[in-house]
Amino acid sequence: MRGLERLCKSIVARNHAALDGHVPSVYEYLGVAQYNLGRLQDATESFKKAVALHPNHGEVYMHLGDCYLSQFLVDDAIRVFEVALVEKKIKDDLSVLFKARNWVANWTDHELVQDTVAASTASNLIHGRTPLVSAADLGNLPGNVILQVSQRALHSQPSTVYCFALTDAPSWWRTNITAEVDHMISLHGVNHQEAASAIYSHGIHVLVDLNGHTLHSGLPIFSHRPAPVQMTFLGYPLTTGSAFIDYFIVDPASASPLHVHDSFSEKMIYLPHNYIVNDHKQYEDVAVHLALRPHLLKSLRRTLESQRYPSYQSLFDTRAFTHAFGRGVLATWERQLGSQRLPHVQMYLRPCMSSFHRRPALNRTLHPPVPSLPGTFVPFWKKFPVNHLPIRSTTQTRQHRPRYSSILAATSVYRQGWTVVNIQPLPHVDLVREMKHLHGIADSSVTAIYSSHALEHCGYGAHAADVEATLAEWFRVLKPGGALFVSVPDLSVLATLFVDPTLTPHERFHVMRMIYGGQVDAHDFHKVGFNKDILNSFLAQAGFCNVTTVRSFGLFQDTSDLVFHNKPISLNVIAKACKPGDDVVSVDLPSPTAT
Secondary structure (H helix, E strand, O other): OHHHHHHHHHHHHHOHHHHOOOOOOHHHHHHHHHHHOOOHHHHHHHHHHHHHHOOOOHHHHHHHHHHHHHOOOHHHHHHHHHHHHHHOOOOOOHHHHHHHHHHOOOOOOHHHHHHHHHHHHHHOOOOEEEEEEEOOOOOOOHHHHHHHHHHHHHHOOOEEEEEEEOOOOOOHHHHHHHHHOOEEEEOOOOOHHHHHHHHHHOOOOEEEEOOOOOOOOOHHHHOOOOOOEEEEEOOOOOOOOOOOOOEEEEOOOOOOOOOOHHHOOOEEEEOOOOOOOOOHHHHHHHHHHHHOOHHHHHHHHHHHHHHOOOOOOOOEOOOOOOOOOOHHHHHHHHHHHHHOOOOOOOOOOOOOOOOOOOOOHHHHHHOOOOOOOOOOEOOOOOOOOOOOOOHHHHOOOHHHOOOOOOEEEOOOOOOOOOEEEEOOOOOOOOEEOEOOEOOOOOOOOEEEEEEEOOHHHOOOOOOOOHHHHHHHHHHHHEEEEEEEEEEEEEHHHHHHHHOOOOOOHHHHHHHHHHHHOOOOOOOOOOOOOEOHHHHHHHHHHHOEEEEEEEEEOOOOOOHHHOEEOOEEOEEEEEEEEOOOOOOOOOOOOOOOEEO
């Protein structure tokens, strides 16, 4: 692409008059090169010049629209796509217009376009060839089992799947994957160039590397460009830095789009509701998380059955994964099974779970918003004979659930006698949880909850009612009469400060950050603003009463006491959980300073 760009620039510099009359023009070729090199603004200008040269050439409008769409200039993209598809009568790319309109909720001719796209897709399926280049035994990455899911999905389409193994080492994984793909071809004993030639000879359309930077990497083979589209998946979860890798398939947990986009030389394809587990430590995290939360397994079973997945699929097939885990993991499961007076069994759930997320967001995967493909996810360990463990047999009674005398929510500040809860595993954090999912904490078991500058990180409204869900969860775990200490940024104070003419630009920027969040990580975003009336309304809706506004709680030295330009910027309130029950408490904590 760099060579094409140099050639096009040379032609433009030497003989501009010769650009007339040829379609596609040299500017269109120049734009294609710049687009593939990631220089979207340069490509946009080149495609604009190509449009000016040949205003009746519909394809160049599609290129220009792709540039706009890649820069999230969706309205400009829609306008250009409409010119190409409606005025210039381009017939094969209606799906891009449909996608762009959906992004901005533009429902113009929605049903007609949708039906046309569906009919076009059904009538134009091609017989694709997708190879997968993997390692010696296809199993030195636990995540390679996802390959089996891919095969089942691809077999439902007219595709041919090749798997190129880099050694001939036999394994359980190789046997199973060989049964799933159309062709298993060994590249053992050949050099990188010969391997690339062998792949090229099969007419591969999309080449996927499953090893990344690991041992026996397939990247040297990819450097010879044996396929027009080359991707990497699994393996090392950071950029390859290779110009010959076009796409990197990642998950939003290990490669947050907020932080790492500029660090990748590849275009990134996100698996929206998945977390790619690549090592045994991550499996242990999953195992312990689920072993201690039988109610999550019950919820999972309910979710899966509602999706009506095939009964022959398995979620946790413990026969298949023979790597030994640490004694801590095995002991956890032994306690879990022993508490139910069960024989030596191991967990074997049916059917497949739709997705996994990074801890501490694992609980979110048990309520996936969009079901994924059914398949087999093979973790866990040996030692127990296989049996089926019904979900209802793992449900603990309430007296076995942990009880907490007090909860400190969403802060890293330590205070003796409090259990610290945070979404991130920071120092002094005892429980890693989302605010709205205090799993493992029994109903009416908590005396007091303290939350400092956390509630504003929740969404609100019909499609993101996290404020309501969070307050309802706090109300659930609080004992009757339990206390809620909540501090949030006071939007009334911050709004007054923001328009204060005495502030310097730097100070005003600092106030803006207090309103919208510092945005230093994926969690540091403010999604709702509170003043006294708004916060009191949410609290009353959740069932809290006796709401009192205070100047300071006198409990922790944190942002609840922050003063800026001689103004306290926090709204601090104490509320009581007003609900019936026998175990009513009266919270006796340090006296707050009333306002």
